[in-house]
Amino acid sequence: MTGQNAFSREQLGLIHGAGRGRVWERGEAVVSEGAPSTDVVLIEAGLVKITTELENGYTSVLAVRGPGELLGELSCLDGMPRSATATALERVRGTVVPGERFRRLLSAHGALALAVLRSVAARLRDSDRLRAEHGAYPAVVRIARVLAEVALRHGEPDPELPGALTVRVNQRELAGAAGTSRESLVRAFATLEAEALIVRRRGHTLVTDVERLGGWNGA
Structure with missing residues (x-):
């Protein structure tokens, strides 16, 4: 697949080596909104949709994520519950990294920590841009x-x-x-x-x- 990847091949290898492989079938929740943050998921194949439930019952689609992208890294870092649900749009294969191991990985590899920070910053910028465009x-x-x-x-x-x-x-x-x-x-x-x-x-x-x-x- 084509795409924009925030991580180098070596950095993806570090994340992959720190976790265990898992497969999610279409329609299965990879992470769930409101759940405790216990691990981080690296998507290796397939697409997921990121959604959140609004107070009026409407389900808002926030983004689509794919290979080479992380799920749950922000919650892992700040300790807060999951802010959104990630649902498999097709068969998804990924690596699940326990939160504590992920944090140790970032502490030991400064370049990887910087790449994660850049990835989070890019998503926040995308979110701000989309909100502005919705009204414009x-x-x-x-x-x-x-x-x-x-x-x-x-x-x-x-x-x-x-x-x-x-x-x-x-x-x-x-x-x-x-x-x-x-x-x-x-x-x-x-x-x-x-x-x-x-x-x-x-x-x-x-x-x-x-x-x-x-x-x-x-x-």
């Missing part, structure tokens, strides 16, 4: 930007169309990540397909021009 752009533009980001981080190259990326995240999750309804997403997809930015296929979406999609402003 119409749904179709928000959907385009979320789809472009997921494609860049977790898209799979299409063998038939050079430069195109396959996104295996369903419409409900994309709508939640963009802060809009599924009905609005269906209308937005029709617009984006008419602009030749995406192709809808059974079970996935093909992004034909991720750079143009990410900068598209609806004009």
